[in-house]
Amino acid sequence: MRIYISADMEGVTGLVDADDVQPGGRDYERGRLMMAQDVNAAVRGAVAAGATDITVNDAHGPMRNILPEALHPAARLIRGKPKHMGMLEGLDAGHEAVLCVGYHSRAGELGVLSHSFMGHEIEDIWLDGRPVGEIGLAQATAAAIGVPVAVLTGDDRACAEMADWDASVTAVAVKHAKGRFAADLRPAEEARTAIEEAVAAALTARRTPLATPSAGSTLAVRWQSASVASTLLGIPGVTATDSRTVRAHGALPALYRQFGVWMRVAASLTNQPPYC
Template sequence: MRIYISADMEGVTGLVDRDDVQPGGRDYERGRRMMALDVNAAVRGAVAAGASDVLVNDAHGPMRNLLPEDLHPAARLIRGRPKQMGMLEGLVAAHDAMICVGYHARAGALGVLSHSFMGHEIEDMWLDGRPVGETGLAQATAAAIGVPVVALTGDDVACAEATDWDPSITAVAVKYATDRFAAELRPEDDARQAIEDAVSAALAAPLAVPEPAAGPAVLEVRWQSASVPATLAGLPGVTATDSRTVRAEGELPALYRQFGVWMRVATALTNQPPYC
């Protein structure tokens, strides 16, 4: 059994503030260790369920957060950037299942460190007319590849978002949001045992190949800065629907990869810090 883990950081056990998750933050070094501990709990669960191959993609920010020496020896690591598929780099149809560790709620939700990909620069996103964040777009893209997302860890708001998007996802809340930069924290050992147990149970169940959406997908993104849509509208297939919103239609996962290009353009234009 081949397992893929996409590891973000905002939804990791114990972390609540940008200083916990951004390089240079006063608690970042602690945060990256906490991230490794949550990932390792998921790896242990996968191994217990019979995984023979576990690939971890460091999917947060600079994508150099996980130190190889801190990772469970059963796992391989994709580290650094740029990555053509970003948070889903390395995911292929040969994987039997995908696990999301440390994920967070989408922009506009009152979850811990909530946002959609780019701090406050992305105000809203829709996939086929449905509000979407990192979780929903990852699940839809994985489904198009032929891989089910079976488990997700994060705060309670992220977990509710995941199960609302796909009720078959097993969600593990490691903290409970009280505001965007505050949470009631689950005890560390309890949270990580819950991650391990949930991943093991999810992988022990029959793994069905997901049904991708029929036909091309439609992705719409509303940006904080009007300069971003004005520039993106120059790309083939991209339409500006108003001064701050762009739209494109295409097959996943190619559309996911194109969205990565949009973010690189937006970063060059705005250079906005996260979580403002």
Template sequence: MRIYISADMEGVTGLVDAEDVQPGGRDYERGRLMMAEDVNAAVRGAITAGATDITVNDAHGPMRNILPESLHPAARLIRGKPKHMGMLEGLSPEHDAMICVGYHSRAGALGVLSHSFMGHEIEDMWLDGRPVGEIGLAHATAAAIGVALTVLTGDDCACTEMAAWDASVRTVAVKYARDRFAADLRPAEEARAAIEEAVAARLSAPPKASVAAAEAPSTLTVRWQSASVASTLLGIPGVTAADTRTIQAQGTLPSLYRLFGVWMRVASSLTNQPPYC
């Protein structure tokens, strides 16, 4: 059984602030170790369920957060950037299931460190008219590739968002949001035991995703904080304007996901904003 793990950081056990998840932050070094421990719990659960091949994609920020020596030796690590598929780099139809570790709720939600991909640069996103963030877009893209998202870990708001997209996905809340930078923390050992148990149980009979979504075009719409970003992106063929700050494009997933990655790289070149403010 081949398992793919996409690992973000904001939804990791114990982390609540930008100082925990940004390189240079006073608690970042501790945070990256906490991230590895949550991932390792998922790896142990996958091994218990019979996984023989496990790929971990470091999907947060610089994508160099997990120290290779901190990762469980049974897993391979995809590290660094740029990556054509960003948070889903390396995911293929050959994988039997996907797990999302450390994910967070979308922009506008009152979840811990909530945002959509680029902090406050992206004000909102929609997929086929439905509000979407990193969770929904990962789920839809994986389904188009033919891989089912089986387990997601994060705060309670991330778990609620996941359940709204697909109630069959097993969720593990490792903390409970009190505000955007505050949470009621689940004890670390308890949280990681819950992750391990959930992964082992869910992967005992992993579902197979339908690839029907890959055949139909989708529309991705993004509202940017900056009209300059939206205006510049209109230079990309197929991108149209809904208003001065909102653009959209049609295409099939996962190609549309890859195109969105290009949008973010353009936006990054035009802005110099911290991700949490």
């Protein structure tokens, strides 16, 4: 059984602040170890369910957060950037399930460290007219590839967002949001035991992904900067709905990959701290 883990950081056990998740932050070194421990709990659960091939994609920020020596030896690590598929780099139809570890709610939600991909630079995203963030895009793209999301871990708001997209996904709340930079934390060992047990149970009861429309999808993004939107209009197929919002139509996962190009363009034009 081949299992794919997309590992973000904001939804990791115990982490609540930018200093916990950004390189150079006063608690970042501790945060990256906490990230590895949540991932390792998921790996242990996958192994218990019979997984023989486990890929972990470091999907947060610089994508060099997990120390290779801290990762469970049963897993391989995809590390660094750029990656054509970003948070889903390495996922293919040969995998039997996706595990989203340490995920967070979308921009505008009152979840711990909530944002959508680029902090303040992205104000809103819509997939087929529906507000979406990293959780919904990951689920929709994985489904288009043919792989179900089996488990998501994060705060309670992230778990609720996942349930809105696919209620059959097992969601593990490792903390309860009290604000964007505050949470009621679940004890670390209890949280990791819950992750391990949830993964083992979900993978034992494997399922098929939700059906994805074959006609393609429309992705729209509202940027903080009109200059980003204007520049993106140079990409064939990208159109404007207003001075700061662009959209494109296409099939997932190709549309997800194109969105990664949009973000690289935006990063070249801006220098916004994610959580200021």
